[in-house]
Amino acid sequence: MNDTKSQIKEYLINKDNKFKSILRIEKLPGGSSNETWVIEYSEKKIQKKIILRRHYLGITNKQNSYPPLPLLIECDVMKLAQKYEVPVPKIIYKLKNDSPLGEGFFMEFVEGIALGNKIVENNSLKELRPNLASQCGSILAKIHSIPTSDTKKLTISLAPDELKKYQSIYRDFFLDIPVFNLSFKWLEKNLTQNKELCLLHGDYRNGNILISPAKGIMSVLDWELLHLGDPHEDLAWICVNSWRFGKIDLPVGGFGKRIDFYNAYEKLSGRKLNKKSLKFWEVMGSLKWGIMCLKMYDAYRSGYDTSVDRAAIGRRVSETEIDLLRLITNEEDNE
Amino acid sequence: MNNPPSKEELITSIIKFLEDDVIHELKGQKRFHAHVAKNSLSVILREIQLEESNNKSEKERLEKILRTNDSIKKMNKLLCQNIDNEQIDISDNHLIDHLFKTTMEKLSIDQPSYSSFLAEKEK
Numbered sequence: 001m002n003d004t005k006s007q008i009k010e011y012l013i014n015k016d017n018k019f020k021s022i023l024r025i026e027k028l029p030g031g032s033s034n035e036t037w038v039i040e041y042s043e044k045k046i047q048k049k050i051i052l053r054r055h056y057l058g059i060t061n062k063q064n065s066y067p068p069l070p071l072l073i074e075c076d077v078m079k080l081a082q083k084y085e086v087p088v089p090k091i092i093y094k095l096k097n098d099s100p101l102g103e104g105f106f107m108e109f110v111e112g113i114a115l116g117n118k119i120v121e122n123n124s125l126k127e128l129r130p131n132l133a134s135q136c137g138s139i140l141a142k143i144h145s146i147p148t149s150d151t152k153k154l155t156i157s158l159a160p161d162e163l164k165k166y167q168s169i170y171r172d173f174f175l176d177i178p179v180f181n182l183s184f185k186w187l188e189k190n191l192t193q194n195k196e197l198c199l200l201h202g203d204y205r206n207g208n209i210l211i212s213p214a215k216g217i218m219s220v221l222d223w224e225l226l227h228l229g230d231p232h233e234d235l236a237w238i239c240v241n242s243w244r245f246g247k248i249d250l251p252v253g254g255f256g257k258r259i260d261f262y263n264a265y266e267k268l269s270g271r272k273l274n275k276k277s278l279k280f281w282e283v284m285g286s287l288k289w290g291i292m293c294l295k296m297y298d299a300y301r302s303g304y305d306t307s308v309d310r311a312a313i314g315r316r317v318s319e320t321e322i323d324l325l326r327l328i329t330n331e332e333d334n335e
Numbered sequence: 336m337n338n339p340p341s342k343e344e345l346i347t348s349i350i351k352f353l354e355d356d357v358i359h360e361l362k363g364q365k366r367f368h369a370h371v372a373k374n375s376l377s378v379i380l381r382e383i384q385l386e387e388s389n390n391k392s393e394k395e396r397l398e399k400i401l402r403t404n405d406s407i408k409k410m411n412k413l414l415c416q417n418i419d420n421e422q423i424d425i426s427d428n429h430l431i432d433h434l435f436k437t438t439m440e441k442l443s444i445d446q447p448s449y450s451s452f453l454a455e456k457e458k
Contacts, residue, residue, distance in 0.1 A: 028363070029368075176411045176412045178414045181414075185421070241451055244450065248451065307368060308372045309367065311375070315375075315378055315446070316445070318442050318445045318446065322439070323451050325434055326455065328425075
């Protein structure tokens, strides 16, 4: 760890002398395939911060049939997103392939709140909250408007591909969770036929949207799951109950209503949303999060990361099981 | 048999220690991990109290649905196979009822404050 800190310092000082004033370098908690570091320095007596995102080295050693997206592609897409008026942090330095820090990039630190539970509860956001759903809808429409011809290197993953991918990841765990088998069967029978492709963020949800109490939505973070796919996928993911942080009656991220979110999206994108596709992707989303939890637990089981949180996250799978059952057996559309 | 404290008392004392003396002393990732550790101990505590009765009722339901008698693990494997090859229809009422009950039992140990668990309990 200390080794990484000195590597970060050395890299930055090489880039700019102002980094001789580095006061603190700290790794932020969380992240599955990527690490996030915050670097604090002083410039003209003002304290400033920048962020480093790089691949989590523990995972890259492991054989992985679905390797994480190269961070340099994430970095390029974030730059592109900025052109299309999507709020994203500015990229500062892109690490070269042979950098001792591995693959990654430095970006500006944006002030604000991103933690999902704080977004749904914090008093300082009380006045902003009623408008967040429609703002999120408009921002997502902008992300989906980024031309795919500029993003040739990205994976295409439509509903059958996503289904197959998560089915195979689940099978590889050799665990028997009947609700998951039931959900896969339901998804097979209700497979959405939508074939329209657009650039998806892939992890557009409460927790990855940075909000300032004074200025509103500041940045869309964590682009590591971006790919080309069905726009309904991104629209349903933010509504998955795991991202409502207890506010079950506010389907959009625990802060807003579906109608505000969908209307704003439809208005700006010109697309007409399909309710059956949204439901398909919400079930897929909940199942996906359950399998991601299993995957993080698997990092513990296999000995790659023996921290308490990797062990404990396996017990969050049952949360997605109840959500899946409630979704699948609910014939009515949600509010 | 061991002398007191019981395992429940031991775990409860560690939870209290983490809550009162440890978590607020820590920052960043360590604080997060200590918090997770405390939650895991609460899971263990609930599991000690509920595991036996939960497993008993899950086993009884599985025996009825599958018309067989085996370990829970093997019966769940069989149930998954039956769902995969459509020997059991996914809209079968007994199946759905069993899965709801089992999931609620799991959550009573894993996460009894989870929003969907609470909403479902109210029904």
